[in-house]
Amino acid sequence: MSTYASPGAGPAVHDPMTLPADDNVNKYTFCVELKGGQWFLQKGKMIAYYGTIEFNGIGHGRLDRLVRTSFHSPLHASDWVVAGGSGKMLLADRAFDVNSYDLDDGNLTIRAGNLLAFQPSLALKQSIVPGFLTLIGTGKFVAASNGPVVFMEPPIRVDPQALVGWADCPSPCHHYDHGYMTGVLGGLRAMTGLGGVSGEEHQFEFVGAGTVLLQSTETLMAEGATGVVPPEPGVPGGGGTGPGGHGPQSSGTPRLPGQLGDLQRRFGL
Amino acid sequence: MFRLQGSKVLAVDMTGDAVKAKNGSMVAYDGQMTFKKLSGGGEGLRGMVTRRLTGEQMTVMEVKGHGTCWFADRASEINLVSLQGDKLYVEAGNLLATDAGLRTGTTFTGLRGASQGNGLFTTTVEGHGQAAIVSDGPAVVLRVGPQYPLIVDPGAYVAHQGNVRQSFQSGVTFRTLLGEGGGEAFQIRFEGDGLVYVQPSERNTIAGDL
Known part of the structure; x- marks a missing residue:
């Protein structure tokens, strides 16, 4: 039918008949x-x-x-x-x-x-x-x-950058290693990296029955638009505060990942 | 003799013969090799001027010797193409290496090139022998037959070979202008008999957002 045969040991040649369906x-x-x-x-x-x-x-x-x-x-x-x-x-x-x-x-x-x-x-x-x-x-x-997906069963804590999605478990929440992060020393550690910061002090936690999908790198894919939500109070991301806003706490510079609070707050100011 | 070592490294075994390869793409060799830069793609003065004029510049070196030489380019996937007297059309940037016996040249591609942001010209490889092309992700080789034309996104097109006609098809309607377009405003249609190499990734094209 066609004179262009598959080139030797080269890659497989596909046509509409040999392409898989879905x-x-x-x-x-x-x-x-x-x-x-x-x-x-x-x-x-x-x-x-x-x-x-x-x-x-x-x-x-x-x-x-x-x-x-x-x-x-x-x-x-x-x-x-x-x-x-x-x-x-x-x-x-x-x-x-x-x-x-x-x-x-x-x-x-x-x-x-x-x-x-x-x-x-x-x-x-x-x-x-x-x-x-x-x-x-x-x-x-x-x-x-980014990399193959692995499926995990809750209860599990996952790295925020590795999370792709989850099925059937309605409990995605943040988890912080407070013991390591609180106090003035903890704050200094988190901000300066001195004294050892593992970079894993903040996780997402899933409990209950379901499946959690993880990718095998911590490199996020580009964000996709999800559209905006109605600007009503009580709607996450859509309330009176800006994106990521959490009331009066979110002022000034954006938070670093893993950062719990500002130094002033740790000193009680 | 071209062979793949993994999917990102090309190994070429040479016994006194030569290959043309993208300048600087040698990663290792054993045996005796000489590397000679060929100005203007090694097509003589005329080829050099044509390449300069058409924007299909290609810095090519000639590798000659006895032994094995390994080539790679920014960890891109490498695809081997064997040519039996037919013609391969490929962008200069996607061509990694060719047998010295293959002729390379430039040809006019018309609107397809323009829609890819690659300019109006493309590189051709002709003759009997092997060529290696690089792609972002392993290329899928799709056959075009008289009964089944193929439509390709310009950003994913890498190369094609054989007796194939290409035409440019546009889906631009008044909706595109309203920002409600189908997302695939420009397409290339291949008809005839041949093979088309498509990569699982889209380059940024002018039409990318339409």
Whole structure:
């Protein structure tokens, strides 16, 4: 059929028949098969496709019904597109590892920058935790991570930079090693690094039943927009205070990671 | 003889023959080797002027000798391409090494190049032998056949070979201008018979945000 055979011991050559359906081509590339259906994907993550596939912004009139049922954060709609048609489409994200996950009548919360694409049978909602998105329902989604993803069972404390997401456990909270961090000496240690700071004094803690997803580096992927929340009191990230604001404490310079309080407060001033 | 050692290092075994490689890409060698910088891609005065004019500058060295020479480029993934008389089109920056017997040149690509931010010209490699191209992440090799054209994002395109026609397709509509575009405003369509190399990463292109 074709005169261009696979080049010897070279890489495998794919065509629409040999590309996998809804599976990874290699660690960094995922192939989605569309048969008249639709997929939501983040803008600019499609690298190639066979067949006839149309990409439409979420604001497209014909997609109104679909968006109403499976897309619940209208304010960052401009980052998402809907792919529809039939054919096979390759997704990739800056040569990061990509993997697909199946949700069966479940829920999963994931860092916004890591989510690449999902089936419309899932509903995408903003998480109450700023910077995260929650998927609810049954279906498949594709997420990228810096290095392979490992799955852990709670109870577990994880490094903030390694956290990709969590499923079914509704208890993400901060954990500080207070014994090490409090007092004037602890404050000096944390601020100057003198006397030994491990850099691991602050963690996220998960308890209860569920799964926690971690990436195998502490290099975060670029933040993805999650949209803004209504400016109501009581809404995290949306209240009267600025982003990351915690009332009267958050004034002046941004906090260093792991820093518990200012020196003045430690001295009782 | 080209072979991959891991996916990021190219080993070339030489018995008195020569290869052309990107300047400075040698990481190690054993045996006897000589390295000679070739001005203007080693295509003579005409090639040098053409490359200067088209912006497809290529600093190339000729490596000759007996032994094994290892090449690598910023830990990029390396893909081997064997050519049997057909033509490989690749950006100068993505070409790591070629057999000395392969001819290199420049060719006009039209709007595809412009949409990639790579300029209007590309490098061609022609003849019988092997070439090594680099990509950000391992390249996926996709076949284009008469029954199945392939559409590629300009930012992910690395190279193609064979008898392939390429055309530029644009999805720019009034929605793009409203900021509600499909995110894939510019695409390259490949038709005919050949292979296209696509990397799992997108370069920044002018169309990247549309």
